[in-house]
Amino acid sequence: MINTPKSKVSNKLKCSICHADIKERNKAYQSSLKLGIVCDLCKRRFSNEDIDMIINMFFAFGEYFGARDKSKFSIKDVIVEFAIDLDEGKANFHSQNIKLWHKVLTYGITPEEFLKELSLYVEQGFV
Numbered sequence: 001m002i003n004t005p006k007s008k009v010s011n012k013l014k015c016s017i018c019h020a021d022i023k024e025r026n027k028a029y030q031s032s033l034k035l036g037i038v039c040d041l042c043k044r045r046f047s048n049e050d051i052d053m054i055i056n057m058f059f060a061f062g063e064y065f066g067a068r069d070k071s072k073f074s075i076k077d078v079i080v081e082f083a084i085d086l087d088e089g090k091a092n093f094h095s096q097n098i099k100l101w102h103k104v105l106t107y108g109i110t111p112e113e114f115l116k117e118l119s120l121y122v123e124q125g126f127v
């Protein structure tokens, strides 16, 4: 006997940022760019401006918020990679900047958290 999976997936809404199932549609947020919808939690943790930027980014580069293990995130690695690519002229600042944010977000780190970590890192003198 063949078990055919019922295609329930198609009518389920998923958050464009973190891929969580959206159960309460009335609480979901439609981005101004109309590219996607965002769950209640993402709506609260990101500004409207960031939401548009983040949806665009995942649309272009794939993956999603929190796709990677947050505990494996290293701010040093991210910054070093950023600096090396720029130094070698592989990319311009703008595209490197987008790449950096995309990476940070896939680890489930919000812009606010990242900037806080970054300032701590700078204060410590890049150790």
Ligand SMILES: [Zn+2]
Binding pocket: 015, 016, 017, 018, 019, 020, 038, 039, 040, 041, 042, 043
């Ligand atoms: Zn979400």
